[in-house]
Amino acid sequence: MSVGRRTFGWRAPGKHWLVVAAPYLWLLLFFAVPFAIVVKISLAESAIAQPPYTALYEYVNNVLTLRVSLANYLFLLSDSLYFDAYLSSLRIAATSTAICLLIGYPIAYGIARMQGPKQSLLLMLVVLPSWTSFLIRIYAWVGLLRNNGIINNVLLSLGVVDEPIRLLNTDVAVYIGIVYCYLPFLILPLYANLVKLDNRLLEAATDLGAGPVARFLHITLPLSLGGVIAGCMLVFIPVVGEFVIPELLGGSETLMIGKVLWGEFFNNRDWPVASAVATVMLIVLLIPIMLFHRYQFREMEAND
Amino acid sequence: MSQSLGTPLFTRISLLLGFFFLYAPMVVLIAYSFNASERVNIWAGFSTRWYGELFRDEAMMAALWMSLKLAFATATGSIILGTLAALVLTRVRNFRGKLLFGGMVTAPLVMPEVITGLSLLLLFVGMGSAFGWPAERGFLTIWIAHVTFCMAFVTVVVSSRLRELDKSLEEAAMDLGASRLGTFFYITLPIIAPALVSGWLLAFTLSLDDLVIASFVAGPSSTTLPMIVFSSVRMGLSPQINALATLLILAVSLGAVLAYWLSLRDERTRRVEMQVLHEKR
Numbered sequence: 001m002s003v004g005r006r007t008f009g010w011r012a013p014g015k016h017w018l019v020v021a022a023p024y025l026w027l028l029l030f031f032a033v034p035f036a037i038v039v040k041i042s043l044a045e046s047a048i049a050q051p052p053y054t055a056l057y058e059y060v061n062n063v064l065t066l067r068v069s070l071a072n073y074l075f076l077l078s079d080s081l082y083f084d085a086y087l088s089s090l091r092i093a094a095t096s097t098a099i100c101l102l103i104g105y106p107i108a109y110g111i112a113r114m115q116g117p118k119q120s121l122l123l124m125l126v127v128l129p130s131w132t133s134f135l136i137r138i139y140a141w142v143g144l145l146r147n148n149g150i151i152n153n154v155l156l157s158l159g160v161v162d163e164p165i166r167l168l169n170t171d172v173a174v175y176i177g178i179v180y181c182y183l184p185f186l187i188l189p190l191y192a193n194l195v196k197l198d199n200r201l202l203e204a205a206t207d208l209g210a211g212p213v214a215r216f217l218h219i220t221l222p223l224s225l226g227g228v229i230a231g232c233m234l235v236f237i238p239v240v241g242e243f244v245i246p247e248l249l250g251g252s253e254t255l256m257i258g259k260v261l262w263g264e265f266f267n268n269r270d271w272p273v274a275s276a277v278a279t280v281m282l283i284v285l286l287i288p289i290m291l292f293h294r295y296q297f298r299e300m301e302a303n304d
Numbered sequence: 305m306s307q308s309l310g311t312p313l314f315t316r317i318s319l320l321l322g323f324f325f326l327y328a329p330m331v332v333l334i335a336y337s338f339n340a341s342e343r344v345n346i347w348a349g350f351s352t353r354w355y356g357e358l359f360r361d362e363a364m365m366a367a368l369w370m371s372l373k374l375a376f377a378t379a380t381g382s383i384i385l386g387t388l389a390a391l392v393l394t395r396v397r398n399f400r401g402k403l404l405f406g407g408m409v410t411a412p413l414v415m416p417e418v419i420t421g422l423s424l425l426l427l428f429v430g431m432g433s434a435f436g437w438p439a440e441r442g443f444l445t446i447w448i449a450h451v452t453f454c455m456a457f458v459t460v461v462v463s464s465r466l467r468e469l470d471k472s473l474e475e476a477a478m479d480l481g482a483s484r485l486g487t488f489f490y491i492t493l494p495i496i497a498p499a500l501v502s503g504w505l506l507a508f509t510l511s512l513d514d515l516v517i518a519s520f521v522a523g524p525s526s527t528t529l530p531m532i533v534f535s536s537v538r539m540g541l542s543p544q545i546n547a548l549a550t551l552l553i554l555a556v557s558l559g560a561v562l563a564y565w566l567s568l569r570d571e572r573t574r575r576v577e578m579q580v581l582h583e584k585r
Contacts, residue, residue: 016396023389023455024401027408030452034423037430051429103325106318113315117568122319124564129326131509131556135530136549139537140329143336146541150332183326212312234414241416243516248537258418265422265520275426278419289411296410300393300463 035282042275043068053272072276081260082277086284088255092171093239096178097186097232103179104186104231109220111187112194123191130184138177138248145173145249169251177245182238186231192299193227194220226295233292237285257281330553337546354547361544364532371512371529374443378450378511379504385451386458386503387496393459394466412456421520424449428521441523449521450514454507461506465499466492470577498570502563509556 044053045067056067076082111122129137144150145167152164167173197220205215243258250256257277265274337355341348358364389409396402412420428438428445438445469492477487493500515530522528536542 016392016399019388020392020396020399020405023385023392023409024405026385026452026455027389027405030424030427030448031408031412032404034427037426038419038423041426051433103318103322106315107322110315110319120564120567120571124560125323126326128556128560129330131506131560132330132553133513133530133533133549135513135515135533135537136333136545136552137329139533139541139545139549140333142537143541144329144332180325180329183322237414238416241418243418244534258416261418261422271426274422278422281416282419285416289414292414293407293410296413296460297406300390300409300460300467301406 038275038278038282041272042072042279043070044272045069045071046270046272051271052269072272073280075273076276076280081255082257085255085257085260086280089240089242089257090284092174092178092256093236093242096175096182096239097236099175099179100183100186100235101228101232104183104190105228108187108190108194108227108231112191112197126184126187126191130181134181135244137181138245141173141177141180142168142248145176168249169254171250171254173249174246174254174256177249178235178239178242181245182235185234189230189234190224190227193224193230197223226298229291230295230299233288233295237288237292240285241281330549333546334550334553337543337550339543339546342543354543355551358544358547358551363527364529364544364548367527367529367532370443370526374446374450374528375508375511377447378454379508381447381451382454382458382507383500383504386455386507387462387500389455389459390463390466393463409456409459412453413460415453417514417516418520420453421449421517424452424517425520441521442526445521445523446518446526446528449517450511453514453517454510457506457510458503461503462496462499465496468574469495473577495573498566501566505559505563 040056041053044056046052047054054067059065107126111119111126114122146152147164147166147168149168151167152161155161156164201219201223202215205219210218241258241261242256243262246254246256246259247262250259261274261277261281264270264277336347338350338352339347340351340353389405392405393409424445425441428441432438473495474487474491477491478484482490513530514528515534518528519531522531533545533548536545
C-alpha cells in the first residue's frame with residue numbers, strides 16, 4: 001500500500017460500529033438466542049398450561065428454585081423410535097447426498113468447461129427450478145409416481161409390468177424427491193469452484209501423457225474438493241431435518257427425525273420433547289455445520 | 305488446445321439427462337393444468353377451467369395476497385441487513401466477535417427448517433410472556449423469521465460481488481475527498497446494484513416458498529399460500545394446484561430471463577471496468 005493513501009478497510013475503531021451492530025444484534029437475537037431457549041425448554045417438563053411447559057426456575061420468598069429435568073432426554077433414549085429415526089435420517093441424507101454428487105458433478109463440470117453466454121444460460125437453467133416453489137415440485141412428483149400416474153402408465157403400456165408398481169409413499173419416492181429438490185444446491189458451489197480451475201494444469205498434464213481419467217483423479221478432483229464438501233453439506237444438513245418430502249412422498253414406514261419433531265410439536269403438543277429432539281439433532285449436525293462453515297466463510301470473507 | 309479438453313461425450317450426455325430430469329416433471333405439471341377432466345390422470349381435452357376456479361377460490365387468493373406482501377417485506381428487510389452483513393464480512397477487518405458473526409451468517413444457510421422454526425417460536429412465546437411483545441403471532445413474527453433466514457442468502461450473493469469489486473475505485477473516491485458514506489452511495493452501491501437485485505429476488509422467492517418455518521411462527525389468523533397448497537396436496541391431487549404451479553413457473557421464468565439479462569449487462573460493465581483499469585496502467 002503506498003504511503004499517504006487511505007485504505008478502504010474500516011480499521012479505525014468506533015467508526016464501523018453501526019454497520020456491524022445492526023446485522024449482529026439481529027442475528028444474535030433471532031438466530032443465536034433462540035437456540036439457548038430450545039435447550040432451556042428441553043430441560044423443562046411438559047405441562048397442560050399456556051405455554052405448555054413448566055418454568056425452569058422460580059423465585060418465591062427470596063428463594064430461587066431451579067428445576068432441571070433430564071426426563072425428556074431419558075424419554076428419547078427409552079423409546080427406540082427416536083434412535084431409529086435419527087439413524088434413518090442420517091442414512092437417507094447420506095445416500096441422497098451421494099446420488100446428488102454422482103449426478104451433479106458431471107453437470108457442474110460440463111457447465112464450468114463451457115464458454116461465454118451459453119455458460120450463464122445453462123447455469124440459470126440449473127437454478128431456475130429452485131426458484132419455483134419447493135412444494136410444487138414435490139407435488140409434481142406425487143402426480144408422476146402414483147399408481148395411475150404417468151410413470152406407471154408408461155410402464156404398463158410398454159408391457160414392462162403387468163400391474164402398477166407402488167412408487168408413491170415409499171423410500172424410493174423420498175430419494176427421488178430429495179435428489180430432485182436439492183440437486184441445484186450441490187451444483188452451484190461445485191460449479192463456482194470448478195470454473196476457477198486453471199486450464200493450463202490440464203493442458204500440462206495432457207502434454208505429459210495423462211489420459212482423461214488420470215487428469216480427473218489427479219488434478220480436477222483434488223482441486224475441487226472444497227466445492228464438493230460445500231455442496232454436499234448444503235444437501236446433507238438440511239435433508240437430515242427434512243419434513244415436507246417424507247411427509248408427502250414417503251410412506252408410514254419412512255422414518256425421519258424432522259417428521260418426528262413436527263409430530264411431537266403439532267400433534268402431541270409436547271414442546272419440551274420437541275425441543276429435546278431439536279437439541280440432539282443440532283448436536284448430531286454440529287460437525288457437518290462446522291465443516292460447511294469453514295468453506296463458506298473462506299469464500300465470503302475478505303481474501304487479502 | 306482447449307478444444308481437445310472441451311466437453312467430452314460423457315459430460316454432454318449427463319447434461320442432457322440432468323436437464324431432462326429437472327424439467328420433465330414441470331412440463332407434465334403444466335400440461336395437466338390445461339386438462340378438462342376432474343381426474344388429474346386422465347386427459348379429456350384442452351380447457352382453462354382450472355384457472356378460473358383458481359381465481360374464484362377466495363381462501364387461496366387471500367393467502368396469495370398475504371404471501372406476496374410478506375415476500376415483498378421480507379426481501380426488502382433482508383436486502384438491507386444482508387448487505388450490511390456482507391459489508392462487515394468483506395470490508396471490516398477484525399473485530400471482537402467476528403468468529404461468532406461468521407457462524408451466525410453461514411449457519412442459517414443449512415440449518416434444518418424445523419429447528420429454525422421451533423427455536424423462533426419458542427423465542428416469540430418467551431418474549432411474549434416476559435415483555436408482552438409480540439402479543440400475538442402473525443405477519444410480524446413470520447416476517448422476522450423470514451428475514452433471519454433470507455438475509456444469509458443475500459449476504460452470500462452480495463459479498464461475492466463485493467469481493468470481486470476493484471477496491472481501487474473506492475480508494476480513489478476517498479482520495480478525492482469523498483466520505484465513507486458518500487463513497488458507498490456513489491461508488492459501491494451502483495456497482496453492486498445488479499447483485500442487490502438478484503439478492504432481493506432470491507429472498508422474495510425463498511419467503512414465498514417457505515412452509516415449515518411459517519407454520520411454526522404463524523398465528524391462527526395468518527395463513528400463507530404454501531400452507532394452503534400443503535393442506536390441499538395432503539388431501540390428494542387437485543387441478544387447481546396445477547394451474548397455480550403453471551402461473552408460478554411462468555412468473556419465475558420471466559424473472560429469470562430478467563435476471564439473466566441483468567447479469568449479462570453486469571458482465572459487460574465488469575469487462576469495461578477491467579479495460580479502463582488496464583489502459584490506466
